[in-house]
Structure formats: C-alpha cells, structure tokens
Amino acid sequence: MPSAEQMIAVVHAYVDGFERSDPVAIAALFAENATVEDPVGTPQKRGLAEISEFYAGSMSTGAKLELLGDPRCAADYAAFPFAVKLEFGGQKTVIEVIDTFRIDDDGKIVEMRAYWGPGNMKSA
Amino acid sequence: MPSAEQMIAVVHAYVDGFERSDPVAIAALFAENATVEDPVGTPQKRGLAEISEFYAGSMSTGAKLELLGDPRCAADYAAFPFAVKLEFGGQKTVIEVIDTFRIDDDGKIVEMRAYWGPGNMKSA
Numbered sequence: 001m002p003s004a005e006q007m008i009a010v011v012h013a014y015v016d017g018f019e020r021s022d023p024v025a026i027a028a029l030f031a032e033n034a035t036v037e038d039p040v041g042t043p044q045k046r047g048l049a050e051i052s053e054f055y056a057g058s059m060s061t062g063a064k065l066e067l068l069g070d071p072r073c074a075a076d077y078a079a080f081p082f083a084v085k086l087e088f089g090g091q092k093t094v095i096e097v098i099d100t101f102r103i104d105d106d107g108k109i110v111e112m113r114a115y116w117g118p119g120n121m122k123s124a
Numbered sequence: 125m126p127s128a129e130q131m132i133a134v135v136h137a138y139v140d141g142f143e144r145s146d147p148v149a150i151a152a153l154f155a156e157n158a159t160v161e162d163p164v165g166t167p168q169k170r171g172l173a174e175i176s177e178f179y180a181g182s183m184s185t186g187a188k189l190e191l192l193g194d195p196r197c198a199a200d201y202a203a204f205p206f207a208v209k210l211e212f213g214g215q216k217t218v219i220e221v222i223d224t225f226r227i228d229d230d231g232k233i234v235e236m237r238a239y240w241g242p243g244n245m246k247s248a
Contacts, residue, residue, distance in 0.1 A: 004243050041199025068193060069205055072222045072239040075165025079222040079239035081193055081205040098196045098203040098222055100239065115196040115203035115224065119128050 002103045004073035010103060011071045011080050018065045023055040031108035038114035061086040068096070077102050085124065092124040126227045128197035134227060135195045135204050142189045147179040155232035162238035185210040192220070201226050209248065216248040 010029055017026035027048055030036075036045040036054060045054045063086040071080040077100055084095040095116055102111035134153055141150035151172055154160075160169040160178060169178045187210040195204040201224055208219040219240055226235035 004241055008243075039198040040201050070220055070244060072220065072244050073241040074163040074239045077164050077239055079203075079224075081222065096194055096196065098205065098224075100203075100222075100224070115198045115201055117128055117197040119132075120194060120196050 001076055002105060002107055004078075006107045007073050007076075007078040007101065007103050008071050010101065010107060010109065011067075011078055014101075015065045015067060015082070017055075018059065018063055021059045021062075023052055023059055026055045027052040029109050030112075031104055031106070031110045034108070034110050034112070036112045036114075038112065039116050040113050061088065076104070088121070094122050094124045096120045096122075125200055126229060126231055128202075130231045131197050131200075131202040131225065131227050132195050134225065134231060134233065135191075135202055138225075139189045139191060139206070141179075142183065142187055145183045145186075147176055147183055150179045151176040153233050154236075155228055155230070155234045158232070158234050158236070160236045160238075162236065163240050164237050185212065200228070212245070218246050218248045220244045220246075 013029055014026060030048060030051050033047055034051060036051050045051050063084050066083045068081040068083055071078045079098060079100045081098050084097055086093055097114055097116040100113045101109045104110050137153055138150060154172060154175050157171055158175060160175050169175050187208050190207045192205040192207055195202045203222060203224045205222050208221055210217055221238055221240040221244065224237045225233045228234050
C-alpha cells in the first residue's frame with residue numbers, strides 16, 4: 001500500500017507536469033496498463049500510449065492546474081479538488097474538477113477518474 | 125440517468141440532513157441495496173438498516189457538514205469537497221473529505237464512497 005506522503009507527492013508531480021506542459025512527465029506517473037476516465041462516463045483511455053496522447057492533447061489548450069484543497073488519502077486512493085485554467089474556443093475558461101487516483105505499491109497511478117461536467121465550466 | 129440538477133439537490137439534502145441531525149432523512153436519500161464505504165478501504169455498509177445505523181452513529185458526534193466547493197457532476201456521479209465539523213474525543217475537530225455519490229434514475233444514492241485519512245483531520 002502506498003503511503004499518504006507518496007500519494008500526495010504524485011498529486012503534486014501531476015500539477016507540476018501541467019505547469020511545465022510536459023506530457024512525458026505526466027505519463028511517467030502512470031503504470032503500464034493504467035486507465036484514465038476523464039470525464040467519468042466517457043470511454044477509458046488504457047495504457048501509456050493512449051494516456052500520453054490524451055495529456056498531449058489536454059496541454060495543447062495551455063491547461064494549468066491549481067489545487068483547491070489538500071489531497072484526501074484513503075487506502076490506496078488520493079482524491080483532490082482543483083481548477084483547470086485553459087483556453088476553450090478562444091475563451092479563457094476555468095473548470096472545477098475532482099480527480100481520484102488509485103496508486104500501486106510502486107507509487108504509479110493505475111486508475112484515474114475525473115469528475116466534472118458542463119456546470120463546472122466558467123468563463124474567466 | 126439523473127440530471128446534474130437532481131444530483132446537486134441530493135448533495136444539498138445530504139448536508140441539510142446533518143444540519144438537522146436527522147439520520148432518517150439521510151437514509152431516505154439511499155436506494156434499498158445501496159453501499160456506503162467511509163472511509164474508502166474500510167468494509168462497506170450495505171442496505172438501509174446498516175446505513176441508518178452508520179449515520180445515527182456519525183451524528184452522535186454532532187457532525188455538521190460544510191461544502192467547500194460546487195459538486196462536480198459527471199454521468200451518474202456527483203463528487204464534492206466538504207468539511208465535517210465534530211467533537212472527537214472531547215476535541216473540536218475538522219475533517220476535510222471528498223465524497224462520491226453514484227445516483228440512480230430515481231434520484232437515490234446507490235454507492236457512496238468517502239475519501240479522507242488521518243492527514244485530513246485537524247483540531248479546530
């Protein structure tokens with residue numbers, strides 16, 4: 001079981017990867033066969049190739065993340081509230097999101113789920 | 125699929141149920157065979173009898189909830205950050221939590237998961 005400290009470090013590395021627009025650094029946080037469901041209810045991306053492609057696309061919007069509270073760690077999960085700041089159709093936009101990461105014993109993310117919907121998007 | 129508005133109303137009714145220390149009102153938000161995992165990684169409570177008993181116990185601490193951001197709605201899930209304010213061993217305590225609710229077509233919660241750990245508890 002990863003420690004809370006390990007999981008919180010993964011969350012901060014994830015935020016930092018966006019700050020540096022570095023999809024390779026983000027993909028390196030995930031395990032080989034990890035899944036990403038963003039937003040929840042859409043088809044999962046699975047494996048590092050699909051995950052890298054997904055994050056490269058996300059970062060093409062200039063997206064940066066800002067934590068809106070401490071990560072909550074329970075067993076092998078971390079959940080955290082944050083804002084995504086990006087350009088969407090030429091408009092500066094903020095999306096308030098909650099992500100959950102399930103993290104393995106090696107400290108790699110094996111499952112990521114992102115909770116957000118149209119009601120969480122606002123012009124900035 | 126429940127609407128975002130329906131799911132947000134359930135979240136507010138949940139907060140209100142704590143405000144009024146009314147475990148019966150809280151239990152009425154859940155479906156017959158719902159599961160509650162609080163915190164994530166502990167054994168699930170299943171069904172209305174176990175769920176009612178669990179909330180009656182929670183409320184015996186005087187716990188009140190305060191939303192710390194808008195609910196995030198995605199498909200049939202709502203996720204929301206909040207603070208629990210309670211008395212824990214005679215000490216006023218705040219716990220920062222993220223809950224996820226999965227909600228059915230009748231607007232009832234079928235799965236609740238609460239993400240929090242020791243690092244999210246603070247003396248108030």
